[in-house]
Amino acid sequence: MRPSVTTAAVTTTKDGSGCALMSMPLANPRVTAPFSAPEAAWAPGHRGIDLTAGEGDLIYSPDDGVVSFVGRVAGKNVLSVRHALVVSSFEPATSDLKVGDVVARGQRIGVVSVGSDHCDGRCLHWGLRARDGNRYVDPRIWTETGPIVLKPVISANQGG
Secondary structure, eight states: OOOOTTSOOEEEOTTSOEEESSOOSSSSOOEEEOOBOOSSTTSOOBOSEEEEOOTTOEEEOSSSEEEEEEEEETTEEEEEEEOSSEEEEEESEEOSOOTTOEEOTTOEEEEEOSOOSSGGGSEEEEEEEETTSSOEEOHHHHHOOOOOOOOOOOOGGGOO
């Protein structure tokens, strides 16, 4: 069963270790600007993460999905892929794929392009939004791996 977008997106393997439900969209990703959720849907925030990248770097699909948009938005090249529970959006990105094309996790889906005011052309912005609305989530949560552990729940009246 896949987790909801409000939980950590890790599943278990046969040996009990955790594995990420999504992979990073670049070969050698380094986060240069973290996710910063807005206080309200209309408020300022950083609705994704920025990964170091240059023009022509290959972009790979973080998970199986269907291309849902390829084109320009506000003068920027954007590529979007609809996955099971979330939608990935990349900018600046161009692709030869068409809306409706099915893609597999790890498949080359596009290249980092120019023409963005984001990172002065030195990054790829990866936004991850819940399919049930415009709520953005941190892509790093979906790409982290590690052991799955239960943490205690402490209620406000337990003191401490």
